[in-house]
Amino acid sequence: MRFYLQKIVFYVVALWAAVTLNFLIPRLMPGNPVDIMIAKMGAAGQPITAGTRHALEVELGGSGGSLIQQYGAYIVNLLHGNLGISLTNFPEKVTTVIGQALPWTIALVGMATIISFILGIGLGMLAGWKRGSWLDNLIPVTTMFQAVPYFWLALILVLVLTRVLSLFPYAGGYNVATTVPGLSFQFIGSALYYGFLPAVTIVISSVGGWMLGMRNMMVATLSEDYIVTAEAKGLKPSRVRMTYAARNAVLPSLSGFAISLGFVVAGSIVTEQVFSYPGIGQLLFTAVSNDDYALMQGVFLVISLSVLAANLVVDVLYGLIDPRTRARS
């Protein structure tokens, strides 16, 4: 019970922290966002009337009352699913705008991460099983790709594959001219075609980490006594490799999977920018460059919540794969 209690406390605190952080950041920063915006509007030559300040205050949700009252209002709004109105997409609600962008990112980042994870775990397993083989010697090369900035790799791919060779389209999520979003083969095919290059970028720059982690765990696991026992019993090497070694070696990678999602989302923000991909990252960037505070806060909240949700899924899966976690409770 203690184990589950700890987990529940963790998720409650994490959820609260994400929500509160979202509330506090604009209020803790030097200067008042309203002042900043008025200064920016003034610099841009837009007219500023007496009503402007009030309108901005309402728009930013910072209107009147003590900090605690504001916090209360913020939580109530949140529970109603009200994240405010997007300034850039006026008069769309923030929730609608995010709702349109979210499926793109989940599909792109989700698929790319899962492919990269499976590929990395598989290759890492083989590399650890046969140490010193060509695959094992490949690992330093893949870690080099990991040290490459995501977006720079994206720029290079764009240059080579869309400018020089023109194999792929270089911007957008699907062919706007010939297809309409919907559940048609044409649209899905177009989306896959357009998403290929961003996905490849994410896979290339993240597969090395999985490979290295899995390989090292595999090497460590292979020197355990129970592996010797399994060999001595005369089990088939493939069985020793999969059921005895790999199953145990994959556990740390699996728990790292959830944590890495945060990094992947972060990396894909910039990648989406390069490919003009209509996802959350692009949205966050639009919000940031247009001082759309409500949208910015909403996007941050959604990203935090998605990462938390992914963590929850991995935690549940972990309990299924590693019986010891269940035994402890």
Next chain:
Amino acid sequence: MTSTLSVTDAAAPATTGGTRSFARLLPSSSPKLIVGLIIAGVVIVWGIVGPLLVGDPHAISTNAFAPPGPEHWLGTTQVGQDVWAQIAYGTRGSLVIGFVVGLLATVLSAFFGVLGAYIGGVIDEGFALFTNVVLVIPGLPLVIVIGNYVPQNQRGLFLIAVVLAITSWAGSARVLRSVTLSLRNRDYVAASKVSGEKTWRVLAVEILPNLIPVMASQFVFAIIFAILGEAGLSFLGLGANNSFTLGTILFQAYNDLALTQGAWWWFVPPGLVIALFGCALSLINFSIDEIINPKLRNQTRASRKAWGLTADQIQRLEKEDIK
């Protein structure tokens, strides 16, 4: 994880006589380590000395989008600035960010990871919970949001470094905690407590030395993370004000349409410097890993080939190995 922690007991055969105990903490020299150290060293020295040797990176000229040539080694930008000079300054900026963040993140992770685990009880639970919460809150989006709220003229290099450090220490702290927890209950620590050593001395003399390889590897990793994070941030136009980093060069190159102009000399080199430096640090990390985890250090096929064995003998050895 405990199995990986026989840290110094089973360390590499010491190569030097005099400072034996210290030498055992150092990575044994392997090709990986040497190559890593050389590349990292060249980049660091270039970051320090480079800006003194090149011209003004801001100086504009009429020679726009010039390809690499004898006059401009790496060509020029859209307004005729020398890319080679920009890279020199950018490397320095990125390295400064990297090292400041690496240091801050290591200190933070040591504080929350080691101290909490050593004290134990409620404080440990609290620290661990805090660490895990920070870990799941996505870093870069947070940095982007914070970066945007700070007015541009107040967005200095140091502020960016602090924000990056705040979002990057948690992973290391979690590892340090689990290592400390296993060290704390070792007999030799109990013995030193019984013999009346003060708490700070137990921490600093008995526990910390065993954590050094882990922390060194985390420090190296934090540097890579920081350089990449800063580059991403700058690429979105949210970097430090009035500073030159490799990220800001990429930002300018992208926004001034270097891509459409085919001016590869403008945006390929900055990323290449980051990649090279990151690769060098990874190579160094491989060597540190082999100290932390002696199991990674056994003979490999490659080393056996060096013994001049036949393919048959190697196969037989491998059979014995794959237990």
